Each structure stands twice: as C-alpha cells, then as structure tokens.
Amino acid sequence: MTDAVLLDRARGGDESAFATLVGPHRRELQRHCYRILGSLADAEDATQEALMAAWRGIAGFAGHSSLRTWLYRIATRTSLRIAERRRARVLSWDAHPARDPLGDLGAPDDATAWLEPWIASADDPAEAAERRDAISLAFLAALQQLPPSQRAALILRDVLDFSAAETAEALETSVAAVNSALQRARASRAGAEAAADRGIVRDPAQQRAVDAFVAAFEAGDVRGIVGLLAEDVRLTMPPLPAWFDGIADVTAFFAERSLVTPWCVREQVLVNGMPALVADQQADGVWRPGAVMALGFRGSEISWIASFLDPRVIERAASER
Helix, strand or coil, X not given: XXXXXXXXXXXXXXXXXXXXXXXXXXXXXXXXXXXXXXXXHHHHHHHHHHHHHHHHHHXXXXXXCCHHHHHHHHHHHHHHHHHCCCCCCECHHHHCCCCCCCCCCCCCCCCCCECCCCEEECCCHHHHHCCHHHCXXXXXXXXXXXXHHHHHHHHHHHHCCCCHHHHHHHHCCCHHHHHHHHXXXXXXXXXXXXXXXXXXXXXXXXXHHHHHHHHHHHHCCHHHHHCCEEEEEEEECCCCCXXXXXXXXXXXXXXXXXXXXXXXXXXXXXXXXXXXEEEEEEECCEEEEEEEEEEEEECCEEEEEEEECCHHHHHHHHCCC
16 A cells, blocks of 8 residues: 555544554654653653644645655654753763762662663664764763754754755744754754764774673673773763773772672663663572663774663663564
C-alpha cells in the first residue's frame, strides 16, 4: 500500500493506516525530541504527545510540505513546550567539582537534572547512518546551555538541514528571528567544539583500544587500562556527584575501588554514538547489573569514561542487546 493511499485512509479516520504511515518516523522524531530535551523519558513523552496531535490533525494535513517535515514541526513545538517547564540538563563537571578518588563519592544526586544517555544497539543501521557528532553528549550539553528556541533553531538548521523558512514555520516565528537565534546559538556552541571531541570511534585504532579496554577491565588489569588513557582523562558516574579529573585520579579509582571486585562485560552498545559496555559486577559471589560505561576518544586515547550507574539506564541498555 502506497503512502498516498495510507494518507487518504488516515485522513478518513483509519488509525491503523496512520500508525503504518508514521511508524517509520517515530525513532527519528524521538531522537529529535531528545536533542532538545536531553532526557529520554521526556523525549518519549514528547514523541507520544506529538503523534497524538498529528493523529488529531491528520485530516487537515494539506500536503504543502512533506509528512516528515509536518511531523517534525509538531514534535518541535511539543518539545519546546516541555522544555520551557524543565531545567537545563548537565554533565557531572557542570554540576559538581571533581573529588578525591579515595574519598567520599557522595549519595546519588537526584536533585540534579542529569543529561541522560541515548542508548542504541551497536548493530542498528539507522544509528550507524546517524551523524554521531550531532548526538554526542558534549554537543547536547552545549545545546542545553542555550534557550530552548535557540536549541531548536540550531538542530533544525544545522543537524536536520531544514531551510530557514521551514525552521521559522516550525518555531512559529520569522525567518529573520530564526537567523538571529541561529547566529547566537552557533556562537555559543563554538566554545564547546573542543569538548565535543571526547567522543566517537572513527578508526580501527580506536576500536582496538575499545577491545583492549574490555579485556583489561574484565581481567582487573589496571596497568592495561591506564595505558589506553589520555593524561587529561575524565571519569564520570551519574547520579553520583563524584567525578575524577586526570589520569592519576582515574588510575587510583580503578586500582583502589572499581576493580577490587570482578566485572564482566555482557554486551557492547552505543551511547550517544560512543562505544559502551554493559557490565555486571560480582558482589558476595553474585553477578548483578553494575554500569553502562561509554568510552570517549581523542585520537586513539580514551579521554572520557562516562559510567552510568542509574538502574533504569542499565536496564534500558540491556534491552538493546
């Protein structure tokens, strides 16, 4: 059945035809909402709300733009309404100072609006085709420092390649206002470009480093891990407030705390385009879900270990296996 037939049926009230028509767009719409909101839970709510609005409005869809553009317009407006009621999402170093790796790690900080990870299967072709720099944690953290309307303008224009006119319609503003917002957003983003390099596996040397990290981590080989790290490596572990800055402190944490009990890597996934390990930890002879550890790179060195300890994140990663 062609899209034209599905659209006619959906306009006539056929809910099944509507679901078939919009289904292929759902994941990318969710990713779009996530870029604006920095929270997967909020993105899921926004996507659901946007699709409900699209269903209510499909009879009036005149086809002046593509269905995809129309859906993005609705999803953008929905996300902006939610964003206006939310605090900006942050990374560990934006929320707390670095700590002593042998000191108090602190209790889980549920008061902080943490930037949540986008988790996907390493074998997902849609994720492989995605521009990974446009989903990186550093890029999204920079976006979160912008007003919501500037975030949306930057995403629509620079990530999704919408025209200025399409962006203005989505944001319910003028082209001049879009261009002004985009100029301010690009200027603010420029300062985050260096940090954004803590990210993506781009070449075989980096993949070999991932494999070597897994082997050393499972073997409890601190020296093997340290040999893969950049001098200015950071290790974060939200929702704990503690994070560590520099190879000496990260080494001490692995040697004296993290690797004193065995770990087993169950699977590899992608976290915001970064390779990530879904790892179980042994305690009292029992294996339990332990962490999702994303590895960010600069060149062939690991410059960021983003370890997510929230059980909901671990469960979500396990579901991508």
